[in-house]
Amino acid sequence: MYKRIVLKLSGEALAGEKDGVIFDDTVIWGLVAQIKEVMAKGTQICLVVGGGNFWRGRSAGSEMDRTKADQIGMLATVMNAIYLADAFRQNGVTAVVQTPIIVGTMTEQFSKERAIAHLDAGKVVIFAAGLGHPFFSTDTITALRGAELEADGLFFAKSIDGVYDDDPAVNPNAKKIDMIKSEDIVKNNLKVIDMAAASLCFERKIPVIIFGLNEENSIIRAVGGEKIGTIVTVS
Numbered sequence: 001m002y003k004r005i006v007l008k009l010s011g012e013a014l015a016g017e018k019d020g021v022i023f024d025d026t027v028i029w030g031l032v033a034q035i036k037e038v039m040a041k042g043t044q045i046c047l048v049v050g051g052g053n054f055w056r057g058r059s060a061g062s063e064m065d066r067t068k069a070d071q072i073g074m075l076a077t078v079m080n081a082i083y084l085a086d087a088f089r090q091n092g093v094t095a096v097v098q099t100p101i102i103v104g105t106m107t108e109q110f111s112k113e114r115a116i117a118h119l120d121a122g123k124v125v126i127f128a129a130g131l132g133h134p135f136f137s138t139d140t141i142t143a144l145r146g147a148e149l150e151a152d153g154l155f156f157a158k159s160i161d162g163v164y165d166d167d168p169a170v171n172p173n174a175k176k177i178d179m180i181k182s183e184d185i186v187k188n189n190l191k192v193i194d195m196a197a198a199s200l201c202f203e204r205k206i207p208v209i210i211f212g213l214n215e216e217n218s219i220i221r222a223v224g225g226e227k228i229g230t231i232v233t234v235s
Contacts (some may be wrong), residue, residue: 002152002223004044004119006127007035008142009157011052011080013213022053023083032084032091034219035124039093043223044119046149047126048142049084051076070134077138078103081128088124095124100132112148119149136196143197147204154201154208155222156193161212162230163192179231182208192230201234208232 009031016024035045054076060069078099085095096118097107107128108114115125130141139156146154163185166174182202186195192210201208211222211229221228 001041002043004046004149004151005153005155005223006046006048006142006146006149006151007155007157007219008048008138009050009213010159011050011054011076012159013157014049014080014083015053025087028084028087029091031219032087032093034217035088036091036093037220038223039122039124041224045124046115046119046145046151047081047084047124048138048145049077049080049126049128050138051080054079067134070130074101074129074132077128077130078107081126082106085124085126093124094122095126097126097128099127099129101129103129115149137194139194139197140200143200143204143206146206147200151206154206155219156208156210157213157219157222158192158210159213160192161215161228162210163190163232165190177230178227179233182232182234185232198232201232205234207234 014023014028015021016027018024039045051073055072081097085097088095098110098115099107100110102109118125127141127145130136130138142154142156160168163177163180164174165177168174182198185193185198186202209222209229209231211218215228218228
């Protein structure tokens with residue numbers, strides 16, 4: 001039984017599979033329902049959400065300043081976090097959005113102490129705007145917040161159902177890996193999570209589960225200990 005976890009959701013996941021849609025409420029309410037069930041079993045949940053349904057910094061034109069592109073991406077994650085927080089509200093769960101930068105009255109500035117107090121009060125805490133600086137991914141902030149809040153595990157809900165020895169979108173013979181050491185992700189440059197996140201998980205001994213979000217009840221199953229996706233060990 002996990003006491004406290006950080007769950008990473010991609011921005012694209014919020015859009016579902018419908019063309020031209022930014023928020024798919026059927027998908028989002030399904031995510032909320034799964035998270036509510038996990039919380040009802042006693043697990044505290046923090047979320048990190050990406051912004052890919054709006055903007056991805058690396059998709060900007062080569063002439064655009066990278067810092068500015070990443071800043072737009074940070075703001076995209078804030079919009080997603082606010083939308084998610086209201087979806088939780090509509091389903092009877094209080095969610096608080098924390099950011100490392102001040103965003104008027106729309107979010108709360110990150111504080112470890114306040115985040116833990118919210119979790120202890122039965123709320124969901126959603127982290128947005130990354131680190132507040134360019135060149136860092138949402139994978140990195142997931143690992144960092146997990147380390148800061150002493151999470152029992154990090155859960156990366158991806159469009160792909162785990163770690164493979166090659167890119168399965170390119171190589172149809174790529175083999176799925178059920179278990180791998182975090183140090184091997186770094187050594188073999190497996191790009192399922194970024195190197196900074198993998199290194200921090202290895203250093204702080206935080207176990208990681210990488211799984212496919214689109215599988216039925218995948219969040220409930222992963223947090224419940226079912227063998228789903230890839231387990232990244234730290235020993």
